[in-house]
Amino acid sequence: MAASGSHVQVKLFTKQSQYSVPDTPFSVPDNAGPKELCSLINGLLKESATFLSSLIDFDFLINGEFLNVSLKSHIQAKNIPAETVIEIEYLEQHPAPQPEDSLIHNDWISCLEGNLQFILSGCYDNTVHLWTTKGESLTIIPGHSAPVKCVSWINLSEDDPVSEFISGSHDQTLLLWKWHRDTNEVDCVCVCRGHAASVDCVSVEKTGRKICSGSWDSLLKLWSTDADANCDVPESEQRPSKKKKTAAPKIQSRVPLLTLSGHTEGISSVSWLDQTTVCSASWDHTIKLWDMEKAEVKSSIQGSKVFLDLSYSPHNHLIVTGSADRHIRLWDHRTSEGAIVKSSFTSHRGWVSGVSWSPNNSNHFISGSYDMLMKLWDMRSPKAPLYNMTGHEDKILAVDWSIPDLLLSGGADNHLKIFQQKELSG
Template sequence: MAASGSHVQVKLFTKQSQYSVPDAPFSVPDNVGPKELNSLVNSLLKESTTYISSLIEFDFLINGEFLKVPLQQRIQEKNIPAETVIEIEYIERNPAPQPEDSLIHNDWVSCLEGSLQYILSGCYDNTIHLWTTKGESLTIIPGHSAPVKCVSWIDLTEENPVGQFVSGSHDQTLLLWQWHRDTNEVDCICVCRGHAASVDCVSVDKTGKRFCSGSWDSLLKLWSTDSDSTCVIPENEERPLKKKKTDAPKIPSRVPLLTLSGHTEGVSSVSWLDDSTLCSASWDHTIKLWDMEQAQVKSSIQGSKVFLDLSFSPLNQLIVTGSADRHVRLWDHRTSEGAIVKCSFTSHRGWVSGVAWSPSNSNTFISGSYDMIVKLWDVRSPKAPLYNLTGHDDKILAVDWSVPDLLLSGGADNHLKIFQHKEFTG
């Protein structure tokens, strides 16, 4: 154990070349913390010719983990020998997310997803809302006969004037929609029928040609987005030989391409890992990975409590989950030996209802909880979140981070909250 008032040798380095300092070792008191190290780096930068006049806030990492305590404590925790030159990486600190807008609905906001400059949200009043990221309401879409539980963009590009999205509902159906951006008109082009209970989650694959739904009936179903896909006349309905001009056109129904059974309770979340692998989470305490070419489970991960949501990051190939035991967990589905839980993040005081990875940073994700708080996490800081985002007055039901600079959350207070967040990924 280092004696009080003793010094240690540290070597400071960064991958952000604009903030580089001399790489010679420095002798510093062993009780310094992030605040003192921040002052040291800024003083060194001030002496350089490339120094930017404003004070820069930095975070510090030792062996890939943020330093949040005095250096002496970390030395003791990790049993670092006194003669070691401790290498400390520093990175520019991400600023706190700023409240941008609060979009009011008539009932609980149960699901949401952003894309480009637009946001979809589903509501317990049976409607879907379409917004701009600036908070402008574009349209409110009726169609379901029960609360909307999931929404997802299928095809939305700057070049194509027609966007496509899907919604799932407690009414046991999924609706396929087309949005004509020029006229702001929305058409329901197909009803997907086959589930026997509430459709609680949906995920579209990267090609935009297929999507998978999960339901309280414990089943997963695969569907086609192709407008030429086989459709059927709704059950107990006959197509008239002649349709009167006053008759509203019947919306064709679609049957699933495939049904997957394996869960024993409701499916709460589903996500494509690649073109042939699907991941699902369930109230039966399991996460399952599916081989979609063979239409079977290829592995199953046993948890201890109900899984309420999962999010997969293509940047790091890791899965993060939220559970009813208030914990957020990080999983490596590729691990065949030993513990596949890489880390647990414990800070919420209620069920963790939503999780979402950053689309541009492999280290950061958000979680939302029944405790009314959204937390911004970094995998290099497992003991405490980077920031707590407040503002909701009731439990949070869903979070989304599809648009890089926007953190979205929806809750039982009838609000969709938008937080602006600028990430430094260098």
């Protein structure tokens, strides 16, 4: 590292113990940036006889924010006194996600959700698709009479051969399905009726006993997954389940346990925060938190544009949203004073149609947009995404990060893209 010009004192530390260096302050040129700091760390590791098969790329954090400029520029931007010893955390750079597969459908893919080794996808040809994460098509499930707009697993266990999932549609219904993995047969066991417009979003409470749906009719509805809950007389018509199915039982029609009004336009996304709290996003520019036991709004967050999707992280208790103004925003719903928008992320050039938190990393999330790109973000780097993932030839309509090592996107090009990604420790 060059020794000319002004210098600053820095103290380097890491949570990744295999890359630890002495914690004594170093004097480095103030025009040093991430590249120069990376060379310094690798040199120190080499001097300490740490075995490295190759040079390691590192990212650098100052007060929880990624360093993307020179130290001098950062010091000036943050008004840091010249005599300050700057503490810099370094961590191994997140590896680039790798394209794994592309699963072709017959129409637009509006929704998708992974779980264990399986993926559900909903299609504009009125069908639900069931895939393995290796790209094998297990079955195509008819049943809806209009485009499928949302899907979600209710339960899926490696120990139980019978799994359940739910689908919602433009036909104003939700269908509850049982999948027998041993025989690969799928049965529709219940039709949930009550919405007066397209069912655009659905979320299953953690125990799998309750479901919340949101609709273009601006209403939220609460449903039970219990077999005998709120059932009407059996359906007179037979909804097909799987082509080889025989002697189908009567399909019951279910009514909601609860209907909640408060939004003035269609509801685009819904998520359970805990067993009694639901968060919803709407085309009416608001996010609402609902107390499902008291059947009332707990709080309402006013935005400036249409909300197209939201995702809640149980790890950091933050909500990330995608909007029609091309921005992604990070919200802290627990804040009662001051700005509850913690950060804004601006990189997409079209509507942000989907967002999804990492299931096991409190800093990472993905977004998908009408600009045909899926992006991987670290919330500590709001100015730029970690990576752009290309491949779609039309707008992205949905993204999902339910499976830790797989990033999923579905689009109007009829393709479900799968990207493999590796989480680093620390």
